[in-house]
Every structure is written in structure tokens, then in C-alpha cells.
Amino acid sequence: MKIKLGGYGVLKNYVGPAENGREIDIAESKPIKDIIKEMNIPDGMVMLISVNDEQKNFDYLPQEGDDIKLIPPISGG
Amino acid sequence: MLAYGGKILRINLSKGKITTENLSEDLIKNYVGGRGFAARLLYDELKPGVDPLSPDNKLLIASGPLSGLFVPGAGKTTFASKSPATGSYGDSNVGGMLAPEIKYAGYDVIILEGKAVQPSYIYIENDKVEIRDAKKYWGRGAITTEKMLKEDLGEQFQIATIGPAGEKLVKFACISHDFGRQAGRTGVGTVMGSKNIKAIAIRGTRSLKMKDPKLLKKLSSDIIAIGQKHPNTKLFIEQGTASVTNWSNEQGAFPTRNFQSGYFEDHKKISGDVMIKETIVTNKACFGCPMACGKYAKTRKNNRDYYVEGPEYETAAMIGGDCAIGNIHDLTYANWLCDELGVDTISGGSVIAFAMECYEKGIITDKDTGGVKLKFGDIDSFEKILRQIVNREGIGDLLAEGVRVAAAKLGQNSGKFAMEVKGLEISGYESRKAPAMLLSYMTCDIGGHHNRAWAITHDIAVGRDKIEGKAPKVIELQHQRPIFDMLGCCRLQWVELETPLDYYSQVLTAATGIKFTLDDLIKASERVWNLTRLFLIRESKDFSRKVDYPPARFYEEKVQTGPTKDSMATKEQVNQLLDEYYEFRGWDKDGRPKAEKLKELGL
Structure with missing residues (x-):
């Protein structure tokens, strides 16, 4: 199953830029939190997940062709 | 001198003397503007050792070279002085519309020095600068005063004002502007109060010249376009800075019960998504901002509606988590109280959280609080102690000095949990x-x-x-x-x-x-x-x-x-x-x- 994955801010260093998400092949659907872990992104670096421009939670199971963008925390005030 | 106002406006309140000076090229090249100008001028002009609340201290209001231009968010103003909280350089920054108006009036920096003989406000309309009587406004809340001055002078005037906390020299008094934005930190409102200045009202009608307006417009349009593509624009428009509240708790970084913990069990009741459902009325932007991260909110208490901009993340952290106020309506009301009374929500929250812990440990007793049972999570006792601080009554008179001074007086090892560095209370991250x-x-x-x-x-x-x-x-x-x-x-x-x-x-x-x-x-x-x-x-x-x-x-x-x-x-x-x-x-x-x-x- 192929999905597109990219990140904003510091997350570009782990998965490349969101505006040009890289295609990855996953053998089976698994929660997005597991994919984040496999990408060696430290816990806490992802604040929000956008899938096809809709916010999803960390347990979301990606579907074929999803465009997934990872968003780091904002700096709050 | 393109893009700059070109002048420093100096107002000696003791002598009633008003003068202007040209900006120097050296100051521009080496210090750029805003905080840079303020730091250089204060270092040069203040004698070492001056009492921050004496007429010898100065309060600087500084715009920057981009303020008022066609640049996204170019509405930031720096207030700076020798801080009564730290005894050293202090500044605090506020958004809104003030800095552009200072520039349109022809100035980059306004320096207030000396002390007015009676409660006064500063009236500026281009070259017309006056120190006016402010008895009518003295004692009033900051939000109320801004509304009154707008009604008296005209909607076009931009207002910066202190609340009763600044008048009573509470060491963490803020300066308020645009109905809910504050230069909150380092006691700049305290210094303004020490000078008997209730407010500054300013109106400018000049235009600013630029070297290459076409290029500037193109660059600024690019900045806007970059931002519009970014998902955080939507996030900030929906929730503002409060969108980070849940994440901060998940990281164990949310100050809770005077930094005893980094996780507030009720944080989901005060987060940005709860604000959307419960309190936000509309969005509010600073000068030239395409993002409008200010959340204008409403709550109701004792049969009255209260309108306030916020709570921002820092208020959620320092009053919500640190004082354990786990209800969005109580938190919104606490935010309004601080804004109207002219108290920095960061230091104010920290001071009251410190007092709550002292009460829990028996270091402060009912005798000190006038019978107020000061407990974490209790909005009523929060309000009572806040009012004691602002009125400098009972234990409030000591707490009004900030946690460092209060701990030194209270003793019993309370300095260990007086959460400050250099005398300024720490803001919203458990570290x-x-x-x-x-x-x-x-x-x-x-x-x-x-x-x-x-x-x-x-x-x-x-x-x-x-x-x-x-x-x-x-x-x-x-x-x-x-x-x-x-x-x-x-x-x-x-x-x-x-x-x-x-x-x-x-x-x-x-x-x-x-x-x-x-x-x-x-x-x-x-x-x-x-x-x-x-x-x-x-x-x-x-x-x-x-x-x-x-x-x-x-x-x-x-x-x-x-x-x-x-x-x-x-x-x-x-x-x-x-x-x-x-x-x-x-x-x-x-x-x-x-x-x-x-x-x-x-x-």
C-alpha cells in the first residue's frame, strides 16, 4: 500500500517536506503512530497529523493513496 | 531616514517639558529599532543604581522600522524600563495597533521620564503632545479606561493603559492595549504607575516613506502566501496559542500546582478545542496580520457577561495548570479579572500558585488571608487574593512584591518553590x-x-x-x-x-x-x-x-x-x-x- 508522507518545520529532517511528500510503501495498514516511530521521530515531535487535509489522531489507519502531513508543536504564546 | 519616524519624543513629566530629538544613524545601524533602541537608550541614560520606581527611571515605548508598513504582523510595540521585578533591564512586547500609530505620528521612540505631579495621561496627535489630567480615569480598570478614552477622544486613537495594579505599584502590573493585549512582563505597568501616568493616547496621520515600496509589497505578499499554505494558519485562526495546551501536558511540560507537577489532570477542560465550543466569540488580529490568532471570548458569571481576549496558552498554563483552575469559564473569568485589574497573568498566576502552596503548607494562614481559604482549583479564593494583591490589603501587600520578595519575608524554606529567575516569575513550561x-x-x-x-x-x-x-x-x-x-x-x-x-x-x-x-x-x-x-x-x-x-x-x-x-x-x-x-x-x-x-x- 502506497502513501505519501511529509512534514513541516523540524519534521522535514525526518520525512522530507510536506509540500513534496515522499511516497512510501507499507506492507499493511498500521496506526500512524507506528509509522512515526519507524521513521525514528522522537516522541513528542509530532503535535498534529493531517491526512488529505483533515486532522486525524495517532491511531488512524492509513489508506491507499493517503497524503499524510506531520505538524510539529507550536510555540504557544 | 526612510521607514523610520525619524524622531525620539521625550516627555519630562516632572517639568512638563516636551522635546524631540533626531534618531542617529549609529543607533539605526547597530540597534535597528524596538528593543534594540530601548536597551541602548536605557543603558546610556539611566544612572547605575536608580530605584526602578523613582522618577529617575524611564519608561520607553519603542516601535520598530517595520511597524506600520505593509508587512504581516507589523504592529509590535516594546515597552522597556529598569524593571522593578529584576532591578535590571526589562522589556515586554505587545501586539495590536500602537506602534504603527507612533510611527504615523512621526516618532520611533517615546521616552517618559520624571513623574507627573498628579494622575495624568499623555495625549499625542502628531506634533500636538500634552500631559493631561487623568483623575476621571484613575482607579478604573484597564479595559474600562481604554473604552472611556476611545469614547472621549475618538475611535482612531490607539490607547495603552494601566489598571489599578499599576496605580498601586504591584510589581507585576502590565500595560494593556487593544482590549485584551498586554505588555505583561517585567513590571512595565508598575513603572508607568510610578510616574502617575494612567494612559497614553496616540493618533498619527502622517505617511511613511520607503525606499522600494514595490519590492516591499512583493516580499510581504510572498510572506502571506507562504503562511496561507501552512496548516498552522488554520490552527492559529481556530484556537490561537491555546492549541498547544494538550501537547504541553502530553510532554509533562505544563506547570501544575506551582510547578509541583508537569501534568494537569483537567487540561482537556481548558484547551483550545474547548474554547471553540464554549467561549470564543470571534477572532482578533493585530495590525496587518492575515492570521488573527487572538481569540475574543465571552463568559458569564453572577448574571453578567465578561468579554476578554484569551486565554492564551500562557494564561492557561499559569492560572489554569499552576493554580489548578480546571474549568474554561472560570479560567476565562480569571483572565478578565487580571486584564481589567492590570495584572500580568503569568506572574499573577505564579504568585497566587505560590501563595496557594504556602497556605497548603501552613506558611500562610487564615490570619494572613483575612479568612480566605486559599486552595488550588478554587476560583473564588483566587479572585479574593488577587483583589487583596491589587488593593495591597493583608497578605496581598506582600504578594504584590512578587514571589522572590514574598519568599524572603515568609521564610520557612519557601524560596525553594518561589518559581522565579532573577526576580521574574517563570512562564508556562515545566523544564x-x-x-x-x-x-x-x-x-x-x-x-x-x-x-x-x-x-x-x-x-x-x-x-x-x-x-x-x-x-x-x-x-x-x-x-x-x-x-x-x-x-x-x-x-x-x-x-x-x-x-x-x-x-x-x-x-x-x-x-x-x-x-x-x-x-x-x-x-x-x-x-x-x-x-x-x-x-x-x-x-x-x-x-x-x-x-x-x-x-x-x-x-x-x-x-x-x-x-x-x-x-x-x-x-x-x-x-x-x-x-x-x-x-x-x-x-x-x-x-x-x-x-x-x-x-x-x-x-
């Missing part, structure tokens, strides 16, 4: 498992404040237990982020929406016709950082690295609950962080800039 963030608080030039170097994501990226290697990132941020306080422009388009930083040197060059590179701006920012350090050294008796130590709670006591439970820094780690920081800064082992560093910076 025992975030050494870069801890170092950021320790070394911030105005005291315990987060916004010079928000470094917690660096801790997460490279390892939260790692000490070595944190200082260079903190220093890099301490130079980058304050550039925006010099430009008079909001940093969110850069830090949250990923506009490349070098856009701003290009914008500045297009506006002023003076060639500024990004390196020039970073060097100017480092110059200001070292200058404010010299200010601190000049004002300190027995100066040593101890000025940079965090409160003992951070290195003597473990976090009690949540994801960072049982974490703690050690004294050795604190010193290790400082050793590395001083070395990278070119400072000696006590934290004094070395001669070669000062020479390199032209200081």
Missing part, C-alpha cells in the same frame, strides 16, 4: 526534563521568560536527558527570536509558518534603503544581548553565575506526576549547562562578557 528550555529560562535577559528561546522541541529532538550540546541552540534562538522585537513585527510568520528568516533582512533593506543582511541582524541581536548583560552586571552587587540559577525546586525536587514524573535536574547539571553556555557566548566563568567579545560587538 526539569528539558535542559535546553531550563537553560533558556536561566539565561533569559529579562528573567524567567520563555519567548527569547523556546527550546523544548530541541530537547525532544536530541534527547530530553542530554545536557551537553544544548547551549548553542539556546544561543541561536536567543539571537534569532528577538530580531522581531527589534523590527517591531510579529515573529509567528517565521517561527510558526516557516517564512525564511532572511526575508526580513530583505524587507528591512527594501523599506529603509540601508543594506541589512541576516548576519547584520543576528549580530545586532547579539550586541543587544550582551548590552543587557552589561546592564545586569552594572546593577548587581556581588555579581556571579548565581544570578542565572533556577529556583531550587528544579534541582532539589522531583516532578510529582505525569509523563515527566520523578525527573529532576541536578545542581551539577545546572552548572554544566552554564559552563557550556558561557563558553559559547564568549563570557567568563561567572558569566561576564570577555573584553574580546565586547570589542567584536563594538561595545
Whole structure:
């Protein structure tokens, strides 16, 4: 199953830029939190997940062709 | 002098004398504007050792070269003085519409010096500058006063005002503007109150000339376009800074019950998504902002509606978590109380959280509070103690001095949990498992404040237990982020929406016709950082690295609950962080800039 994955801010260093998400092949659907872990992104670096421009939670199971963008925390005030 | 107002307006309140001076090219090239101008002018003009609340102190209101131009978020104003909280250089920044109006009136900086003989306000309409009687407004709330002045003078006037806290010289009084934005930190409102100045009302009708308006418009349009594509624009429009509340708790970084913990069990009741459902009425933007991160909210209490901008993340952290107020309507009401009374929600929240812990431990008793049962999570006792502080009644008179002074008087080891650095209460991030963030608080030039170097994501990226290697990132941020306080422009388009930083040197060059590179701006920012350090050294008796130590709670006591439970820094780690920081800064082992560093910076 192929999905597109990219990140904003510091997350570009782990998965490349969101505006040009890289295609990855996953053998089976698994929660997005597991994919984040496999990408060696430290816990806490992802604040929000956008899938096809809709916010999803960390347990979301990606579907074929999803465009997934990872968003780091904002700096709050 | 393109893009700048070109003049400093000096108002001697004791003599009633009003003069103007031309800006010097040296000041522009080396200090850019805003915080840079304020730091240089205060260092040069204040005699060492002046009492911050005496007529000898000065209050500076500074715009930046981008303020009022066609640049996203170019509405930032710096208020600066010798701080009554720290006894050293202090500044605080506010969004809204004030700085553009200062520029349109023909000025870059307004200096208030001396002391008015009676409660007064400053009236500025271009060249017409007057010190006017303010008896009608004295004693009124800050939001109320702004409304009255707008009704009396006209909607076009931009207003900065203090509330009763500033009048009563509460050490953490803020200056309010635009119905809900504050220059909250370092007691700038206290200094304004000490000068008998209730408000500043300003109206300017001049235009600003630029070197290359077409290029500036193109660059600014690019900045807007970059931001519009970024998902954080939507996030900020929906929730503002409160969108980080849940994440902060998940990281165990949310100050709770006077920093005893980093996780607030009721945080989901005060987060940004709850605000959307419960309190937000509309969005509110500063000058030239396409993002409108201000959340104008309404709550109802005792059959009355209360309108307030917020709570911002910092208010949610310092009143919500730190005082354990876990209800969005109570928190919104507490935010309104602080805004109307003219109290910084960060220091105000910290002071009351400190008092709540003292009450819990029996250090403060019913006798001190006048019978108020001061408990974490209780909005009624929060309000009663806040009013005692503002009226300087009972224990409130001591608490009005801030946690450092209060702990010194109360004793019983309460200094350990007086959560301040250099006398300024620490803002909203629990940092025992975030050494870069801890170092950021320790070394911030105005005291315990987060916004010079928000470094917690660096801790997460490279390892939260790692000490070595944190200082260079903190220093890099301490130079980058304050550039925006010099430009008079909001940093969110850069830090949250990923506009490349070098856009701003290009914008500045297009506006002023003076060639500024990004390196020039970073060097100017480092110059200001070292200058404010010299200010601190000049004002300190027995100066040593101890000025940079965090409160003992951070290195003597473990976090009690949540994801960072049982974490703690050690004294050795604190010193290790400082050793590395001083070395990278070119400072000696006590934290004094070395001669070669000062020479390199032209200081």
C-alpha cells in the first residue's frame, strides 16, 4: 500500500517536506503512530497529523493513496 | 531616514517639558529599532543604581522600522524600563495597533521620564503632545479606561493603559492595549504607575516613506502566501496559542500546582478545542496580520457577561495548570479579572500558585488571608487574593512584591518553590526534563521568560536527558527570536509558518534603503544581548553565575506526576549547562562578557 508522507518545520529532517511528500510503501495498514516511530521521530515531535487535509489522531489507519502531513508543536504564546 | 519616524519624543513629566530629538544613524545601524533602541537608550541614560520606581527611571515605548508598513504582523510595540521585578533591564512586547500609530505620528521612540505631579495621561496627535489630567480615569480598570478614552477622544486613537495594579505599584502590573493585549512582563505597568501616568493616547496621520515600496509589497505578499499554505494558519485562526495546551501536558511540560507537577489532570477542560465550543466569540488580529490568532471570548458569571481576549496558552498554563483552575469559564473569568485589574497573568498566576502552596503548607494562614481559604482549583479564593494583591490589603501587600520578595519575608524554606529567575516569575513550561528550555529560562535577559528561546522541541529532538550540546541552540534562538522585537513585527510568520528568516533582512533593506543582511541582524541581536548583560552586571552587587540559577525546586525536587514524573535536574547539571553556555557566548566563568567579545560587538 502506497502513501505519501511529509512534514513541516523540524519534521522535514525526518520525512522530507510536506509540500513534496515522499511516497512510501507499507506492507499493511498500521496506526500512524507506528509509522512515526519507524521513521525514528522522537516522541513528542509530532503535535498534529493531517491526512488529505483533515486532522486525524495517532491511531488512524492509513489508506491507499493517503497524503499524510506531520505538524510539529507550536510555540504557544 | 526612510521607514523610520525619524524622531525620539521625550516627555519630562516632572517639568512638563516636551522635546524631540533626531534618531542617529549609529543607533539605526547597530540597534535597528524596538528593543534594540530601548536597551541602548536605557543603558546610556539611566544612572547605575536608580530605584526602578523613582522618577529617575524611564519608561520607553519603542516601535520598530517595520511597524506600520505593509508587512504581516507589523504592529509590535516594546515597552522597556529598569524593571522593578529584576532591578535590571526589562522589556515586554505587545501586539495590536500602537506602534504603527507612533510611527504615523512621526516618532520611533517615546521616552517618559520624571513623574507627573498628579494622575495624568499623555495625549499625542502628531506634533500636538500634552500631559493631561487623568483623575476621571484613575482607579478604573484597564479595559474600562481604554473604552472611556476611545469614547472621549475618538475611535482612531490607539490607547495603552494601566489598571489599578499599576496605580498601586504591584510589581507585576502590565500595560494593556487593544482590549485584551498586554505588555505583561517585567513590571512595565508598575513603572508607568510610578510616574502617575494612567494612559497614553496616540493618533498619527502622517505617511511613511520607503525606499522600494514595490519590492516591499512583493516580499510581504510572498510572506502571506507562504503562511496561507501552512496548516498552522488554520490552527492559529481556530484556537490561537491555546492549541498547544494538550501537547504541553502530553510532554509533562505544563506547570501544575506551582510547578509541583508537569501534568494537569483537567487540561482537556481548558484547551483550545474547548474554547471553540464554549467561549470564543470571534477572532482578533493585530495590525496587518492575515492570521488573527487572538481569540475574543465571552463568559458569564453572577448574571453578567465578561468579554476578554484569551486565554492564551500562557494564561492557561499559569492560572489554569499552576493554580489548578480546571474549568474554561472560570479560567476565562480569571483572565478578565487580571486584564481589567492590570495584572500580568503569568506572574499573577505564579504568585497566587505560590501563595496557594504556602497556605497548603501552613506558611500562610487564615490570619494572613483575612479568612480566605486559599486552595488550588478554587476560583473564588483566587479572585479574593488577587483583589487583596491589587488593593495591597493583608497578605496581598506582600504578594504584590512578587514571589522572590514574598519568599524572603515568609521564610520557612519557601524560596525553594518561589518559581522565579532573577526576580521574574517563570512562564508556562515545566523544564526539569528539558535542559535546553531550563537553560533558556536561566539565561533569559529579562528573567524567567520563555519567548527569547523556546527550546523544548530541541530537547525532544536530541534527547530530553542530554545536557551537553544544548547551549548553542539556546544561543541561536536567543539571537534569532528577538530580531522581531527589534523590527517591531510579529515573529509567528517565521517561527510558526516557516517564512525564511532572511526575508526580513530583505524587507528591512527594501523599506529603509540601508543594506541589512541576516548576519547584520543576528549580530545586532547579539550586541543587544550582551548590552543587557552589561546592564545586569552594572546593577548587581556581588555579581556571579548565581544570578542565572533556577529556583531550587528544579534541582532539589522531583516532578510529582505525569509523563515527566520523578525527573529532576541536578545542581551539577545546572552548572554544566552554564559552563557550556558561557563558553559559547564568549563570557567568563561567572558569566561576564570577555573584553574580546565586547570589542567584536563594538561595545
